[in-house]
Amino acid sequence: xxxxxxxxxxxxxxxxxxxxxxxxxxxxxxxxxxxxxxxxxxxxxxxxxxxxxxxxxxxxxxxxxxxxxxxxxxxxxxxxxxxxxxxxxxxxxxxxxxxxxxxxxxxxxxxxxxx
Numbered sequence: 179x180x181x182x183x184x185x186x187x188x189x190x191x192x193x194x195x196x197x198x199x200x201x202x203x204x205x206x207x208x209x210x211x212x213x214x215x216x217x218x219x220x221x222x223x224x225x226x227x228x229x230x231x232x233x234x235x236x237x238x239x240x241x242x243x244x245x246x247x248x249x250x251x252x253x254x255x256x257x258x259x260x261x262x263x264x265x266x267x268x269x270x271x272x273x274x275x276x277x278x279x280x281x282x283x284x285x286x287x288x289x290x291x292x293x
Contacts, residue, residue: 183243190274191267192236196229200236207237212250221254228291231262235281242277256280263291 182204211222224241226234238257262283266274275281285292 182246183240184245187239187243187273187277190239190270192270193232193263193265193267196232196236196263196265199229200233200240203233204237204240208241208244208246211241211252212247214252216250216252219252222252222256224255224257225259226262227260228262231259231283232265235259235262235278235283236265238281239274239278256282258282258284260284261286261289261291 222241224234224238226232234257238255241251241255244251257278257280259281262285283292
């Protein structure tokens with residue numbers, strides 16, 4: 179995590195289980211995205227449900243700040259999570275939102291998981 183994004187943004191506090199799950203997937207997903215023709219695909223939407231929603235939101239953060247192979251990145255990105263648990267510690271939401279304002283968290287108010 180700290181070796182692919184700038185130090186300021188690596189300081190964000192996220193729940194370890196979701197961060198580890200995302201880190202395990204990061205390399206393979208990034209390799210696949212790097213194969214896309216940027217002349218034909220000019221935007222990405224990451225999405226997931228429940229734990230997958232937390233993982234997609236963390237991956238969105240990691241991808242947005244990823245300093246590796248910048249020439250292959252698709253710059254227009256966003257994420258949509260459905261019924262995902264919180265993944266950022268209280269107090270670090272502004273650091274997340276500073277560079278990742280395009281996260282939409284869809285949840286039902288009576289569902290205890292997203293809170």
